[in-house]
Amino acid sequence: MTRMLTAFFFCIGFAGVAPAKDASMTLDQLPVPEAFSPRAPLGPTDQAEAQEELVAAVTGKVKQEGYVITDRRIFNCVGYDPATGPQWVVLHAEVGNAMVDTFKAKEFYDHLDAKGPHHLSIWRTSHGDVIAVAQSYETADGKVLVGYFMLGKD
Amino acid sequence: MGDPTLTDADLYGPSGRPEPTDIHQRDLGDCYFLAPLGSLAHQQPGRIQDAITYDAASQNFNVTLYQHGHGGFLGLRSEAKPVHVQVSQADVRADIRLSDNLIEPHGAKHSPIWPAVMEAAYADLAKKKDQTIDQGLDGIGHGRFPKSAMYALTGETSSRISGHEAKGLPMDKVYDRIHGALDEGRPVILNTNYMSSVPTDGLIKGDGGSGHAYMVEGISRDAQGNVEVTVRNPWGMNVSHGLGIESPDPLVKVDLKTVLNNGHVDDLEFGPKPPVRTQDKEVKPEPGQDPAAKEHAAAVRTGDPAMDRLLASLHDPQAMGHALTALAQSPDGQAFRAEGQAQYQAMEAQQSQQAQAQVAQQSQAAQQQAVSGPVMTR
Numbered sequence: 001m002t003r004m005l006t007a008f009f010f011c012i013g014f015a016g017v018a019p020a021k022d023a024s025m026t027l028d029q030l031p032v033p034e035a036f037s038p039r040a041p042l043g044p045t046d047q048a049e050a051q052e053e054l055v056a057a058v059t060g061k062v063k064q065e066g067y068v069i070t071d072r073r074i075f076n077c078v079g080y081d082p083a084t085g086p087q088w089v090v091l092h093a094e095v096g097n098a099m100v101d102t103f104k105a106k107e108f109y110d111h112l113d114a115k116g117p118h119h120l121s122i123w124r125t126s127h128g129d130v131i132a133v134a135q136s137y138e139t140a141d142g143k144v145l146v147g148y149f150m151l152g153k154d
Numbered sequence: 155m156g157d158p159t160l161t162d163a164d165l166y167g168p169s170g171r172p173e174p175t176d177i178h179q180r181d182l183g184d185c186y187f188l189a190p191l192g193s194l195a196h197q198q199p200g201r202i203q204d205a206i207t208y209d210a211a212s213q214n215f216n217v218t219l220y221q222h223g224h225g226g227f228l229g230l231r232s233e234a235k236p237v238h239v240q241v242s243q244a245d246v247r248a249d250i251r252l253s254d255n256l257i258e259p260h261g262a263k264h265s266p267i268w269p270a271v272m273e274a275a276y277a278d279l280a281k282k283k284d285q286t287i288d289q290g291l292d293g294i295g296h297g298r299f300p301k302s303a304m305y306a307l308t309g310e311t312s313s314r315i316s317g318h319e320a321k322g323l324p325m326d327k328v329y330d331r332i333h334g335a336l337d338e339g340r341p342v343i344l345n346t347n348y349m350s351s352v353p354t355d356g357l358i359k360g361d362g363g364s365g366h367a368y369m370v371e372g373i374s375r376d377a378q379g380n381v382e383v384t385v386r387n388p389w390g391m392n393v394s395h396g397l398g399i400e401s402p403d404p405l406v407k408v409d410l411k412t413v414l415n416n417g418h419v420d421d422l423e424f425g426p427k428p429p430v431r432t433q434d435k436e437v438k439p440e441p442g443q444d445p446a447a448k449e450h451a452a453a454v455r456t457g458d459p460a461m462d463r464l465l466a467s468l469h470d471p472q473a474m475g476h477a478l479t480a481l482a483q484s485p486d487g488q489a490f491r492a493e494g495q496a497q498y499q500a501m502e503a504q505q506s507q508q509a510q511a512q513v514a515q516q517s518q519a520a521q522q523q524a525v526s527g528p529v530m531t532r
Contacts, residue, residue: 031395034400084391088181089181089389093358098395100362100363110296112288113288
């Protein structure tokens with residue numbers, strides 16, 4: 001009986017631990033602002049060159065912080081008001097507030113760069129996930145890309 | 155072919171003066187600077203026009219900003235120190251590229267560049283000596299306090315009324331304070347608290363623990379005593395996720411009592427009155443400039459030889475220099491200096507403690523939605 005009870009509580013113990021893994025987030029849980037059009041990530045062949053440029057720029061920057069990209073979602077950003085165009089401050093407020101309020105994340109890197117990506121912000125969630133959000137400079141055809149990146153230790 | 159040279163002809167739009175509609179915060183978290191700047195454009199455009207000059211020979215814009223300095227006898231009085239910042243063509247281009255705060259409607263040549271010139275000057279003033287303008291722009295782009303920006307723009311200290319204090323006052327009194335300030339031509343800023351759960355009252359949510367700064371452009375009161383404040387978002391539009399705020403119009407009218415009761419207002423800041431201007435030049439009366447006063451001062455005898463020598467030298471700058479040196483080296487001068495230094499150190503220690511307390515308050519405000527700011531805005 002004692003053995004059965006021990007085994008029972010042992011299993012419950014594991015069940016109690018398991019959610020820590022489940023509680024980790026995925027990039028699909030991040031908000032998809034109205035500034036994105038379409039409101040779905042770009043496919044690998046959509047604006048492939050611009051995507052590659054953004055990924056290369058982010059890869060270089062996060063490497064300096066000791067991270068590598070393990071997953072990504074890249075969106076075309078037209079801005080909340082098309083007449084105004086993309087605005088990092090507005091996007092940062094929406095995504096940043098979701099990070100802080102929903103995922104209890106803390107931002108530990110937030111810089112702009114003349115060489116690109118234009119902006120890069122990195123948050124660490126309460127569960128230890130490290131998420132980067134980057135905005136590209138305007139491409140030759142007037143497009144701005146925004147990427148969500150899951151980072152892992154280098 | 156390089157970019158065309160930007161000149162004073164590019165500074166302003168068709169009105170020929172700065173307009174708050176020229177403000178467009180896109181990529182830097184510096185609402186704390188753009189809100190006072192836009193509010194000055196609304197209330198005292200001449201201040202901005204006076205602050206910027208263009209030098210055709212060097213193709214630089216020269217911008218006058220202010221830092222805290224010391225003046226008066228033995229440098230004991232705190233006073234604004236004008237700082238002349240040279241903003242090169244490259245600096246303005248860097249600002250346009252990194253901050254991207256110009257409105258560039260399709261088909262337009264370009265929008266007025268004065269916000270970019272002022273922002274680049276502020277970044278230059280804020281950066282360390284060995285930093286680039288890019289680093290300076292990055293440095294000012296993550297939130298600060300509007301009061302500091304207002305001081306840098308005007309050399310004068312703002313007064314404030316906290317949201318908590320305003321909430322406890324009769325609405326008529328708050329109306330009178332804001333209406334009176336706007337009537338006097340003062341720039342007025344409304345700063346919000348960051349609230350994780352935001353009431354829907356027309357003001358947007360801040361960003362990650364920081365509040366947001368708005369320009370106050372108008373106030374009205376109806377027969378029932380309801381007070382409505384018109385504020386302009388430096389973003390150039392209004393949108394806030396989950397609050398039903400989605401408008402290309404940067405102006406929004408909010409019910410003052412509601413936003414105060416919600417605890418959404420950190421404070422209202424009132425900038426200085428317009429400077430007294432004669433023939434477009436600011437007149438700052440200085441007591442020593444009056445010849446009659448000089449005559450009177452020279453005739454005064456205090457019984458202190460060093461002081462009498464100083465008073466007698468008022469007509470002669472060189473003699474005054476010698477007299478000041480003698481006075482400073484006299485036993486009384488040395489004692490006065492020591493006392494002054496001690497007072498100054500005590501004052502600096504007090505200011506440092508106050509600054510630390512402000513940071514602690516800000517942190518508390520973010521966590522508990524407290525209303526005792528000032529809160530950092532971005």
